[in-house]
Amino acid sequence: MHETVAHGHRPVLLDDVVELCATLPGALVVDGTLGRGGHAAALLERGVRLVGLDRDPDAIAAVRARLGPEVELHQAPFSRIPELLGERRADAVLLDLGVSSPQIDTASRGFSFRNDGPLDMRMDPTSGEPVSAWLEHVDDTELADVLFRLGEERQSRRIARAILAARPIHTTGQLADIVAKTIGRGDGRIHPATRTFQALRMVINDELGQLDAALRAIPELLAPGGRFVVIAFHSLEDRAVKQAFRTLAGEGGPVDFKGQPLTSPRFRLVERRARKGEERDPTNPRARSARLRALERLP
Ligand SMILES: C[S@@+](CC[C@H](N)C(=O)[O-])C[C@H]1O[C@@H](n2cnc3c(N)ncnc32)[C@H](O)[C@@H]1O
Numbered sequence: 001m002h003e004t005v006a007h008g009h010r011p012v013l014l015d016d017v018v019e020l021c022a023t024l025p026g027a028l029v030v031d032g033t034l035g036r037g038g039h040a041a042a043l044l045e046r047g048v049r050l051v052g053l054d055r056d057p058d059a060i061a062a063v064r065a066r067l068g069p070e071v072e073l074h075q076a077p078f079s080r081i082p083e084l085l086g087e088r089r090a091d092a093v094l095l096d097l098g099v100s101s102p103q104i105d106t107a108s109r110g111f112s113f114r115n116d117g118p119l120d121m122r123m124d125p126t127s128g129e130p131v132s133a134w135l136e137h138v139d140d141t142e143l144a145d146v147l148f149r150l151g152e153e154r155q156s157r158r159i160a161r162a163i164l165a166a167r168p169i170h171t172t173g174q175l176a177d178i179v180a181k182t183i184g185r186g187d188g189r190i191h192p193a194t195r196t197f198q199a200l201r202m203v204i205n206d207e208l209g210q211l212d213a214a215l216r217a218i219p220e221l222l223a224p225g226g227r228f229v230v231i232a233f234h235s236l237e238d239r240a241v242k243q244a245f246r247t248l249a250g251e252g253g254p255v256d257f258k259g260q261p262l263t264s265p266r267f268r269l270v271e272r273r274a275r276k277g278e279e280r281d282p283t284n285p286r287a288r289s290a291r292l293r294a295l296e297r298l299p
Pocket residue numbers: 011012032033034035036037038039040053054055056059076077078079096097098099100101123210
């Protein structure tokens with residue numbers, strides 16, 4: 001744990017992740033979102049066997065340097081966990097969704113409206129298209145819909161029109177200026193382009209599609225007693241996790257005349273309520289909007 005903190009950023013909900021995932025020494029734990037490897041390092045300190053993934057090649061290089069050559073790491077999206085695990089069954093799978101601080105802070109990755117860089121935002125820059133290219137062929141209805149749905153941006157139509165009129169857009173600075181000029185500075189609490197950047201990042205990385213694939217496949221990969229732990233930062237993601245976990249735990253399914261479920265569920269919720277970052281980890285600014293939920297496979 002000392003090593004994890006020494007790296008400057010305390011991983012979000014670290015104690016909760018260790019408590020829920022490192023249940024026994026030698027447990028097989030999959031970290032599907034390594035980032036800079038903070039959770040992974042703490043889990044390894046507890047003696048688990050780790051399989052780590054990140055779709056970002058820079059994350060894999062940094063974690064390889066940090067954790068050494070012995071640990072099993074894959075540069076891959078977490079939708080590929082089933083194929084990478086093969087016949088193995090996991091005692092825990094962790095997904096800490098979204099982007100990492102190094103991704104945001106590195107201007108050349110194009111995630112930041114504060115540091116000017118190429119308008120890219122791909123977590124894996126070796127596949128798919130950057131935001132700048134996507135904006136060249138999207139139409140204004142689709143763009144407005146993405147900004148509204150994924151960014152919860154109320155001025156989505158105005159922003160979409162302004163973006164399309166200003167194309168081509170090559171840099172994060174250009175995009176941030178277009179949004180700020182279109183909707184003004186707001187109340188100054190957050191940068192006016194925050195919601196637009198979030199929405200574009202989510203669409204370009206198909207983040208909801210990735211989560212949906214994981215929610216379908218991962219519960220089946222758990223060993224008896226194994227846990228699936230997800231930390232979400234976006235209300236749409238947290239809602240998807242909550243609904244999927246409740247359904248798997250047998251809630252909302254058919255019941256008999258006494259109200260008992262007709263089929264016995266194979267999973268249970270570790271807790272009904274999400275663990276909230278701002279309550280569990282009040283000193284960590286990155287944890288503010290975090291929601292952790294955990295599902296357990298019954299023995
Ligand atoms: C919030 S950070 C994780 C931080 C990490 N838990 C730590 O302790 O440093 C999210 C990471 O997940 C990765 N990521 C996001 N979506 C992914 C996906 N679908 N497949 C694989 N990696 C993903 C990002 O590239 C990023 O490095």
